[in-house]
Amino acid sequence: MSTQPKKRVGVLISGRGSNMLSLIEAAKAPDYPAEIVVVGSNRPDAQGLERAAAEGFATFALDHRLYGKDREAFEQDLHAKLTEHNVDLLVLAGFLRLLTPWFVNQWQGRMINIHPALLPSFPGLHTHERALKEGVRIHGATVHFVTAEMDVGPIISQGVVPVLDGDNPEDLAARVLAVEHQIYPKALEAVASGKAKTEGFRVKIEGSTPSKETFIY
Numbered sequence: 001m002s003t004q005p006k007k008r009v010g011v012l013i014s015g016r017g018s019n020m021l022s023l024i025e026a027a028k029a030p031d032y033p034a035e036i037v038v039v040g041s042n043r044p045d046a047q048g049l050e051r052a053a054a055e056g057f058a059t060f061a062l063d064h065r066l067y068g069k070d071r072e073a074f075e076q077d078l079h080a081k082l083t084e085h086n087v088d089l090l091v092l093a094g095f096l097r098l099l100t101p102w103f104v105n106q107w108q109g110r111m112i113n114i115h116p117a118l119l120p121s122f123p124g125l126h127t128h129e130r131a132l133k134e135g136v137r138i139h140g141a142t143v144h145f146v147t148a149e150m151d152v153g154p155i156i157s158q159g160v161v162p163v164l165d166g167d168n169p170e171d172l173a174a175r176v177l178a179v180e181h182q183i184y185p186k187a188l189e190a191v192a193s194g195k196a197k198t199e200g201f202r203v204k205i206e207g208s209t210p211s212k213e214t215f216i217y
């Protein structure tokens with residue numbers, strides 16, 4: 001078992017929180033290098049908040065709508081909440097708010113995100129619809145470090161799924177989501193253990209083989 005103290009993780013969500021639950025499950029392993037200390041949301045009604053509270057985790061909601069256009073005031077409060085819980089690593093799990101460079105800078109190298117596409121293809125929204133429209137044969141999910149530009153940042157892990165004849169966006173979303181639940185806990189493990197090292201735009205994972213960080217289903 002590692003003698004390193006576990007990294008304290010904050011998870012931010014906006015919706016149902018299925019990725020968050022996969023992280024919660026993984027973090028139950030005694031030798032997992034991270035512990036989830038708080039789950040926050042910009043939506044007080046996010047289903048995932050209830051699920052986290054039911055699992056006994058501290059939660060908070062900061063309703064971004066109450067801040068109007070003042071993104072920085074929202075982010076300063078968010079940052080304060082995370083600091084209150086002594087968060088070391090910030091994990092975005094379906095957190096659907098754009099973050100300003102100020103916030104990103106506070107968490108530089110310590111904030112990761114999961115995106116439902118094989119970046120740099122299909123950044124932004126409606127990734128499954130767009131993948132079908134473009135006729136790609138493979139699709140998937142990406143875990144990456146967050147930088148100021150949306151859905152851009154050093155890639156830690158990717159999971160690949162086939163696009164099948166007859167797929168609709170919901171079929172594809174479900175296939176990709178299953179992969180997300182596999183790759184996110186592994187990517188967080190690599191980051192929290194310090195094995196994921198960024199060199200320029202590439203992330204090298206110590207002691208890992210490519211097949212361990214690339215999941216093809």
Ligand code: GAR
Pocket residue numbers: 013014015016017018019020048093094095096114115116124177180
């Ligand atoms: C996931 O598919 C995640 O990749 C996506 O939102 C979903 C959240 O589901 N994130 C984004 O689109 C971010 N750009 P979950 O709440 O069940 O984890």
